[in-house]
Amino acid sequence: MTHVQQNSFSSIQKEFPILSRKIGKHSLVYLDNAATTQKPLTVLKAMDAYYRLHNANVHRGIYRLAEEATLAYELAHQKTADFIHAQSMREIIFTRGTTDSLNMLARMLSSSVEKGDEIVVSQIEHHSNLIPWQQLANAQKAALKFIPLDKKSGMLDLSRIDKIITSKTKIVSIPHVSNVLGTIVPIKEIARRAHKVGAVVSVDAAQSVPHMPVNVRSLECDFFSFSGHKMYGPTGIGVLWGKESLLNHLEPVSFGGEMVREVYYDRATWNDLPWKFEAGTPPIAEGVGLSAAIDFLQKQGMEKVRAHEKELVKYAYDKLFALKNISIYGPEPKFRSGVITFNATPVHPHDLASLLNEKGIAIRAGHHCAMPLATLLNISASARASFGIYNTQQEVDLLVESIKKAQSIFSGGKRAVV
Amino acid sequence: MTHVQQNSFSSIQKEFPILSRKIGKHSLVYLDNAATTQKPLTVLKAMDAYYRLHNANVHRGIYRLAEEATLAYELAHQKTADFIHAQSMREIIFTRGTTDSLNMLARMLSSSVEKGDEIVVSQIEHHSNLIPWQQLANAQKAALKFIPLDKKSGMLDLSRIDKIITSKTKIVSIPHVSNVLGTIVPIKEIARRAHKVGAVVSVDAAQSVPHMPVNVRSLECDFFSFSGHKMYGPTGIGVLWGKESLLNHLEPVSFGGEMVREVYYDRATWNDLPWKFEAGTPPIAEGVGLSAAIDFLQKQGMEKVRAHEKELVKYAYDKLFALKNISIYGPEPKFRSGVITFNATPVHPHDLASLLNEKGIAIRAGHHCAMPLATLLNISASARASFGIYNTQQEVDLLVESIKKAQSIFSGGKRAVV
Amino acid sequence: MTKLEAPEKSFAGEGMYREHILDHYQHPRNFGEWKTCSVQHTELNPVCGDQLSFQLNVDEKGKVMDVHFNGQGCAISIASASLLSDEIKGKTMVQIQKLDKNGIQALLGITLGPARLKCAMLSLDIVKNACLIYQKYGKGGK
Amino acid sequence: MTKLEAPEKSFAGEGMYREHILDHYQHPRNFGEWKTCSVQHTELNPVCGDQLSFQLNVDEKGKVMDVHFNGQGCAISIASASLLSDEIKGKTMVQIQKLDKNGIQALLGITLGPARLKCAMLSLDIVKNACLIYQKYGKGGK
Numbered sequence A, B: 001m002t003h004v005q006q007n008s009f010s011s012i013q014k015e016f017p018i019l020s021r022k023i024g025k026h027s028l029v030y031l032d033n034a035a036t037t038q039k040p041l042t043v044l045k046a047m048d049a050y051y052r053l054h055n056a057n058v059h060r061g062i063y064r065l066a067e068e069a070t071l072a073y074e075l076a077h078q079k080t081a082d083f084i085h086a087q088s089m090r091e092i093i094f095t096r097g098t099t100d101s102l103n104m105l106a107r108m109l110s111s112s113v114e115k116g117d118e119i120v121v122s123q124i125e126h127h128s129n130l131i132p133w134q135q136l137a138n139a140q141k142a143a144l145k146f147i148p149l150d151k152k153s154g155m156l157d158l159s160r161i162d163k164i165i166t167s168k169t170k171i172v173s174i175p176h177v178s179n180v181l182g183t184i185v186p187i188k189e190i191a192r193r194a195h196k197v198g199a200v201v202s203v204d205a206a207q208s209v210p211h212m213p214v215n216v217r218s219l220e221c222d223f224f225s226f227s228g229h230k231m232y233g234p235t236g237i238g239v240l241w242g243k244e245s246l247l248n249h250l251e252p253v254s255f256g257g258e259m260v261r262e263v264y265y266d267r268a269t270w271n272d273l274p275w276k277f278e279a280g281t282p283p284i285a286e287g288v289g290l291s292a293a294i295d296f297l298q299k300q301g302m303e304k305v306r307a308h309e310k311e312l313v314k315y316a317y318d319k320l321f322a323l324k325n326i327s328i329y330g331p332e333p334k335f336r337s338g339v340i341t342f343n344a345t346p347v348h349p350h351d352l353a354s355l356l357n358e359k360g361i362a363i364r365a366g367h368h369c370a371m372p373l374a375t376l377l378n379i380s381a382s383a384r385a386s387f388g389i390y391n392t393q394q395e396v397d398l399l400v401e402s403i404k405k406a407q408s409i410f411s412g413g414k415r416a417v418v
Numbered sequence C, D: 001m002t003k004l005e006a007p008e009k010s011f012a013g014e015g016m017y018r019e020h021i022l023d024h025y026q027h028p029r030n031f032g033e034w035k036t037c038s039v040q041h042t043e044l045n046p047v048c049g050d051q052l053s054f055q056l057n058v059d060e061k062g063k064v065m066d067v068h069f070n071g072q073g074c075a076i077s078i079a080s081a082s083l084l085s086d087e088i089k090g091k092t093m094v095q096i097q098k099l100d101k102n103g104i105q106a107l108l109g110i111t112l113g114p115a116r117l118k119c120a121m122l123s124l125d126i127v128k129n130a131c132l133i134y135q136k137y138g139k140g141g142k
């Protein structure tokens, strides 16, 4: 099995120009895919060709370039809709990224939250799915409640979910996959509970869409947010998917450009979906790049992408687990996506990252934009390796060897901790 | 004089790959620069190189790529600050575009507007500098007031400015250059009046920054918004400049990612300027592209850019003015930027745009995202030619000839207007 | 996989304003206004400022016996309206609902890009909506 | 034109953790805590979780006579603190305000990229702020 999977993507590194880069005398080993992914040549070429051949502002223009740019931009919506199994492209709003999607959504829903209402998130949120709801709750004097982490299993503890999601709950916003623990959250189960009490369900899918097949309808959620740059596409673009029936009844929160139908000095009316939620000149070249990234992923097949990363994370987990003085956070490999966060005593994660960098290995060190979770886990910082389609078992071997070496450099001395 | 100016940019078309494109058998003549500009090769190469060599998420990473990406992204802020003569890069917030900048600003200022207060804009606004303020005024039960257009001169009528900007005025937001009329607005004069009554002054500079030297300090404004894609840079990025002293006291309106200092489940504190206003993974590659666009413009020299376009617009205005059955909207050439909006009876602007397209000429037809202004001018649609650094007098000649031809195709018949 | 229609090699190419389109623009058929009709319906395309109004006379079997229209717009929208007004005479309201953008482009004899297609489709949208209104509210409209 | 400093050919390259940095990390000088001092100041870098505390003894002329620090952090931040604590002994508070990132990198003997520079700069920031507090509020701090 191992060999089959490894082989299925064995030549894919060639499609990513950056992966042939050297760091000093070492080949780049890029293991920070949860932060952002590298881009295949097809994505770079699609954007470059857009600018060299078709660039124009969209929607309105009658001349050839404008017609071409409009078609390309609308096609990007259609491809995105197909990719996540949305009902139609009317449900696909292009944003600047997951953070922008979630902030927009919080503003769109703000008038439906009143004093005494409740908003539910989880204890494992990325700041982008915590602070927008926290600030909304504080502004409306609503309560922010948390689905707890079961520290032992690394999974969300749903045993008391009926106490957390109650008749006062208006919004439930949860991650599909934790960017720290890798935990895959059972969206449907939580969504069903939320819908029973009439709450809407938003999913922070930044870490799932690039790594596994997703179907927004079978997840039974209402809103779904993700980023282009984490799915082998460009920076500057993200997606907010929402059920058409809900989007139809929500008001836009950003104004100007293509989102209007009629404008008077004192009032305005709005365009059809999805344009009513896309104010200003949109990320056109970025839409073209996202299209190409989706084509790239669909060519690989999301089932295969998931199988590859699942196998890789199991391989890495087992190898890391066998090290001395290692703490790994989060669930067993079979319940997680391709993310492993750990600490390798006595090496501080910053020093580990620096030492790995000397071998060309890129990992992340810090709180991974989830400070409250770090506090909950009682750690001030941790190291994170996160995998993508182009990573290999050989790279994992190199990672593990280099961690060992770092530990040996640092071992023996007194650690400066009081 | 004419020849000197024309020659100074005579070889610049070669730097724009798209300008060698053919539309049918004709060379592309791109005259829709107010909608978006084309991109020089240096901009495309900078973004491509970023993705091929340096791509990583910014601010936090310890490994080499992340350090490089961070430096490049921060350098983009610094270059932008220098370009508009900001005090420091702490005043430069990257947004998605002018529309996003203005919407963000309206939200940042919303809590300072109360019932009975007044917000002042002008009658010549692009929707992006009208609707955000209109919606804010409506939400807060404040009044939205308008600096009128003097239809005869095509300039704003400042004769009664003291009646419009009063002690109740909290915000004055005006365009630097009208995207329909080309009118250059005397920002400083209006800003002084506004500051006298304690209002803050926001400038929609989407149409000025790409076409003339700007200095935010000598304009005496407080906030200043513009778009990358209109200044030979990429889509997906824009700028909100604000005075540091004001930005320091404003609260962020988008949450998550790099904009925090400390985060707890129930509250959060914010990062330093400008990061406190940049939530989520920012437009990194787009920042690199914007840097390259600024380098490109500075290499040309903004004084020269302005001189070239000023001359071109005068040339075009005079030639168009000499046509039969033509209406040109807006001021005399010397008071305008490189924008000419007109109607060439009896050809409907849509038909004109289609006919010009057959000759490879790209102009815009419609209301140019300024519907209330169109109503004020009593026109349902108009045609617009707008110039950039690469346009030439020969292209203007072709435009004028093609308009004449369109008029002759359509003349002679009864027009279907009741 | 859903696919957006790929752009024709050349929309709105040479010859877009061929004789018969110019003729229908400059001499629109069935152009004007009546005192009475079975149903009247007006729509505005605020984006481009085009505004058209259609009046239909419909018999007991739901067949359009006669049609008038008026309003203002570009050559494509007026010519489409004129051509359409001839086309729907004698058709039932059920048949009219089946007309689509291919039908309109066939009448014009050209293929249009998305922006100009909006101009061409305004009249069909109005006629279809007029029929729906008639079917729902009967003579005189709502 | 302001320019950001261009990156060194290699920051944080091979040999970043050379003997003397590891030694200062594992055996930090002036590490510990006193009962009394002229001024004490603590800062946290919430982004990376490093937290350091400095205690200074200052004479009447504003010269730092002795220094202690404690806290936790990565090798770069602890080694910088240790090296800095030796460096500032005998310096006046005015001299201390003149120390900058070049000075810190010189003490470490390496050039750091922006991310690790933040680790290295924490101790200097704290020491400078401690001096400002002492100058403003005198012995014991505010």
Ligand SMILES: Cc1ncc(COP(=O)(O)O)c(C=O)c1O
Pocket: A257, A279, A280, A281, A282, B034, B035, B097, B098, B099, B100, B126, B128, B129, B175, B177, B178, B179, B204, B206, B207, B227, B369
């Ligand atoms: C005067 C003016 N303001 C604002 C905008 C909006 O810019 P963007 O679409 O890049 O957000 C434009 C561009 O259309 C403009 O011309």
Ligand SMILES: Cc1ncc(COP(=O)(O)O)c(C=O)c1O
Pocket: A034, A035, A097, A098, A099, A100, A126, A128, A129, A175, A177, A178, A179, A204, A206, A207, A227, A369, B257, B279, B280, B281, B282
């Ligand atoms: C779980 C999760 N949510 C949200 C985000 C924010 O995504 P972006 O920075 O692209 O807005 C991230 C990425 O860091 C993430 O991992």
